[in-house]
Amino acid sequence: MSFWHFLQLNWAELLLLVRQHIVLVFIAILLAVMIGVPTGIALTRYRTLRGPVLAVANVMQTIPSLALFGFLIPLPFIGGIGSRTALVALVLYSLLPIIRNTVTGILGVEPSVREAAVAMGMTDGQVLRQVELPLAMGVIVTGIRVATVIAVGVTTIAAAVGAGGLGVYIFRGLRQYDNNLLLAGALSAALLALAADFLLGFLERQFSFESKRKHSNALKVTLVLVAAVVLVAVGLTLWRSNAGPTSTAQGHVVIGSKDFTESALLAEIVAQMLEARGVSVERRFELGGNLPHEALVSGTLDLYPEYTGTSFTAILHHTPIGDPRAVYEQVKQEYADKFKVEVSPSLGFENTFAILVRGDEARRLNLKTVTEAAPYTPKWRAGFGQDFMSRDDGYPGFSKTYGLKFAEVREMDLSLTYIALASRQVDLIAANSTEGRITTLDLVQLADDRHYFPPYEAVYLVRQDSLTRVPALKEVMSKLANSISTDEMRRLNYEIDGNKRDPKEVVKDWIESKKF
């Protein structure tokens, strides 16, 4: 699909993401100015506070954004997932340039001018408002400009905590190895940054008093007022339209998903089925890492799709075991006790780790199992996702169980490993067994003949209070029990990843075919 064609098909969604992006940046900068400028002013009055406060703001800015989001998620009030967390992080990032430039701008006012102002009998407030702030305004606006451009960039990361914005396309593009998505996200973000830089640069020139001559004061005041009114109006409408419906008679459910196609697809199935039953649904899809779990436990989410093996090892920290029934029962029991969360019946398929090699290689060497492949591994390079490298049931135990020694192990993004394998960059990968591209790229799954990987049955995790609050949930859960086979899941995944179809359409067709 050409980029142009992609844009034609997706312009509505792209505009929505651009809008979310702008709203996030706008509100964050507004808050940062409201906090940062007064702080900066205070620092010019209390010399002793200057060092410590600027040092703290400095440290804030050096924290990698993903890590900062990570810190914020478990916190009450300011944390959780969604735009609030993103705003907090964005504000923290934007503070330093704004505070620093406010301080620099005010302290940079000619001492003789300040002294004259005091000697004329101005109060401290008058000196600030009539002399220091107007003269420092150019420098302060420069700070806001820098902060805005940084915020446009950082906001792309906000997609990781479910705040939306252009990062959604960038993350999705990375996962699906889709250059159109990547390009649309990255290009739009870059254009936004340039536009913000240009607009604020224009504003900055209006404020620097070198331009005083060209514009009368009245014109300038009008200009600033018009700009402010437009910005506030735009901000408010965007914010409102963003808020969306809050509640209906049939109840309101917040559905989350993990950040890969299948999880989003399973979440979408529930979402559409609930909507068909008159329940209003809020989608918080594509959340990274342990975010969905944290959000579910904290009550931000009502439901998200999970795999029993993941809950068993990654959340409950048990040593992997092979019996699917035992794993399911124990997860169900412990979730009810610890988190007041209900585990739905299995959806009918497993998404376990699939150890994959190229088809031609498998046929040439006649490989069927991991054990058969083990002797070749010292000459092979392996490509594993970050997740597989770090989790309890991942690489360390796996290589030990089969006695594998690779020539090289590359840690890379999971979605890139398929391409890396097909294009002979690596020779073995650990993928998802329901991945649609397994068949299309002619990859072969080696059997886990020593039963190392625990069972990963797909289930929904639902909060108990949500089940009582929204009765329709129970009905949907029981309908979906044992409704999807592994082959069917692979096909659905491929419809989205391979055929690039709209997930909502795919889900809609599937629900119709099942007559749910």
Place this chain on the structure above:
Amino acid sequence: MDHKEAQNALVQFQNVSFSITVGAALRGRPSRWETTGGHGVPPLQIISDLNLTVEQGETLVLLGESGCGKTTTLKLVNRLLTPTSGEVIVEETPTTAWDPIALRRRIGYVIQEGGLFPHFTIARNVGLVPSLSGWDQTRTQERVRELLSLVGLDPDRFSERYPRELSGGQRQRVGVARALAADPPLLLLDEPFGALDPLTRASLQREFAELTKRLGKTAILVTHDVREALILARRIGLMHKGELVLLETPERFLASNHPQVRAYVETLELTDRKAGGKQ
């Protein structure tokens, strides 16, 4: 010094000393943000035991080299600084008992290059103190026109300009106009003509002398230029290392045998001889 003049006194320094901490001294000239004393560091004496009376209507020139404390003396009058010990009395009230804002609005202040606000028009610069004091707009505007004419600037041409569009001499005139705006009884001038070329300086000095005489203003002017002191002063106070070493009329100043005075007078004779040689 002469207490019989006390009835006519507008400003009196009584045993005034001013010192700053060494740290503050290293950071530059004393400013209003600095506190004195404390920190266990021996304070640096800027002014020692100054006694001085400024009479109604006179122009008193404080003469001295850089760092002698003359600017500090000036700032003690409008309470940009407060004495470490002793009292500065303005209109019979010590500066420390004055509301600093009210005090400063009764004192015009002119500094080198005018210290004009670069983001204000000339009219707004001049009308600042009246508008701060709550004058209505029409009255302020009239006053601004009157003052600009008074200092020799055409109000129609200059009102809406910005300071950087003016020459140094014009800016200095605006600085004087701004100081006179609210009709204060007292003017403080800190090397007001220092940055001007000799010709402009001479004409501004002449005009200023006339102006203060005509308006009956009291002025304290700080300079290191002995010629300026002789032209403008009714009395010259010579300062050296924070002390007032001599306070005399220009005639008696020239006749004094004080070594500091002789040094100044010698520079005058030197330039006069040069000028004479050319003729």
